[in-house]
Each structure stands twice: as structure tokens, then as C-alpha cells.
Amino acid sequence: MSERPLSPLKPALMERVLMRCPGQCAVCRAWSDRQVCTDCLLRYARPVPRCWTCAARLPLERIGRREPKCGACLRTPPPLSRTIAALDYSFPWDGLLQHYKFHQAIELRETLLERLSQALAAALAPDPDWLLAVPLTRQRLRERGYNQSFELARSMARKRRLCCEADMLLRVRESAQQAQLPLNQRAANVKGVFAVDPALAPQLRGCTVVLLDDVMTSGATLFELARVVRQAGASDVQAWVIARTPED
Ligand SMILES: [Zn+2]
Numbered sequence: 001m002s003e004r005p006l007s008p009l010k011p012a013l014m015e016r017v018l019m020r021c022p023g024q025c026a027v028c029r030a031w032s033d034r035q036v037c038t039d040c041l042l043r044y045a046r047p048v049p050r051c052w053t054c055a056a057r058l059p060l061e062r063i064g065r066r067e068p069k070c071g072a073c074l075r076t077p078p079p080l081s082r083t084i085a086a087l088d089y090s091f092p093w094d095g096l097l098q099h100y101k102f103h104q105a106i107e108l109r110e111t112l113l114e115r116l117s118q119a120l121a122a123a124l125a126p127d128p129d130w131l132l133a134v135p136l137t138r139q140r141l142r143e144r145g146y147n148q149s150f151e152l153a154r155s156m157a158r159k160r161r162l163c164c165e166a167d168m169l170l171r172v173r174e175s176a177q178q179a180q181l182p183l184n185q186r187a188a189n190v191k192g193v194f195a196v197d198p199a200l201a202p203q204l205r206g207c208t209v210v211l212l213d214d215v216m217t218s219g220a221t222l223f224e225l226a227r228v229v230r231q232a233g234a235s236d237v238q239a240w241v242i243a244r245t246p247e248d
């Protein structure tokens with residue numbers, strides 16, 4: 001098998017590859033019966049050591065400790081008892097996640113969920129009672145037509161027989177786009193943005209909950225949502241994410 005030199009695919013090009021060539025690897029364009037071929041998985045999906053509670057990549061000296069944590073989590077423990085991330089939010093996964101988000105490609109969803117399942121198996125992560133997605137506001141949901149995180153959660157919950165309910169968590173107001181804010185302003189930006197539906201909240205009491213999101217950046221959104229879910233009486237809150245933004 002000849003190896004092609006890899007050039008980073010621009011999102012538009014990646015889109016064309018995904019749309020037209022279902023028999024080709026979305027990353028290197030080699031013929032493959034999978035959306036991302038085995039060579040690319042070996043190259044781009046290697047597991048890396050991550051912080052126990054926020055899934056940030058860890059420096060070498062922390063590796064090998066039991067429940068290793070990053071400096072930020074040691075200073076201020078987040079309201080998540082554990083976070084598991086399958087991938088880095090970098091090439092090629094950033095392009096694939098963008099494509100999934102805006103085109104709702106089902107095969108791609110399953111490819112991304114396979115990565116997450118593998119990370120969960122490697123981490124020996126126990127299944128929670130509830131698997132809940134980070135919610136969108138009603139208006140955003142109407143505009144986009146679906147919540148990409150909920151679609152991921154629903155598919156995974158079905159396979160693992162977990163409770164999953166689209167209306168359990170509410171985004172009561174829109175926050176400024178997190179991506180446009182400096183990291184230190186993001187926590188304040190999401191304060192008071194989330195709520196648990198009062199009619200459904202009793203179902204969470206005493207239960208273990210995993211929050212699912214496609215991409216975790218500063219963690220501010222997931223931390224705020226975890227606080228709200230804990231206040232509703234959940235006994236433990238963790239997060240599973242497809243990709244984690246690498247620290248600079
Ligand atoms: Zn490939």
C-alpha cells in the first residue's frame with residue numbers, strides 16, 4: 001500500500017470528500033470501508049494522558065499518579081468528578097466535528113461515538129443512570145433544527161440503555177459565544193444560563209449523571225451545568241466529550 005503525503009484538508013474540501021465519496025477515508029482519502037481509516041486512527045487518535053477531572057492534556061511529570069490532575073483542577077476542583085475526552089480538538093477531528101455539527105452526518109456521528117466508546121472502555125468508565133446533553137436555547141434549536149450534542153447522547157444512551165431526556169436540562173438564556181471571550185471571562189458568561197426542568201428534576205435525585213458534549217474548550221459551560229445538576233440532587237456528575245481543545 002502506498003502512503004500518500006498528508007496535507008491538512010480545508011473544511012470545504014473535507015466536506016466534498018465526505019459528501020461524494022462514502023468509500024474513502026475522510027482524512028487521507030484512501031479507499032476504506034470506514035469513514036476514518038485504520039492508518040489515520042493510529043496516527044490521529046492515539047490516547048494521551050489527561051487530567052482526571054477536566055481532561056486537559058497532562059505534562060509528563062503528572063503521569064503515573066493515581067487520578068492525575070492538572071494544576072487548575074488541583075487549585076480549584078471542578079464540580080465534575082471525572083471528565084473523559086476521546087480526542088484532541090485538532091486536525092483532523094476539528095474539521096470532522098464541524099462537519100458533523102452543521103450537516104448532521106449520521107455515519108460521522110457513529111465514527112465519533114466509536115472513538116468515545118473506546119476511550120470509555122480504556123478508562124473503565126462506569127455507566128451512569130442518566131446521559132444528558134448540553135442544551136441549546138429554544139431559539140437556537142429552532143434555527144439549527146437539532147442539538148448535535150443531544151443526537152450524540154441519544155444514540156449512545158440507546159446502545160447503553162441509559163436514561164436520556166431532551167427536556168431535562170434547559171438553557172434559559174443565550175450567553176455570548178464562548179469562543180469569542182478570553183478564558184477568564186467564560187465562567188461568568190455562563191452563570192445562570194442553565195436550569196433543570198422543575199417537573200423532571202425529581203427524577204435526578206440520588207442518580208449518577210454524565211453530561212455529554214461534542215467539544216470541551218475551557219470547561220466553563222460543563223462546569224456550570226454540572227453545578228446546576230448537583231443542586232438538583234444528582235449524587236455524582238461526570239462529563240464525556242468527543243474532543244478537548246488542547247491548551248496553548
Ligand atoms: Zn485515512
Ligand SMILES: [Zn+2]
Nearest residue numbers: 051054070073
Ligand atoms: Zn484538570
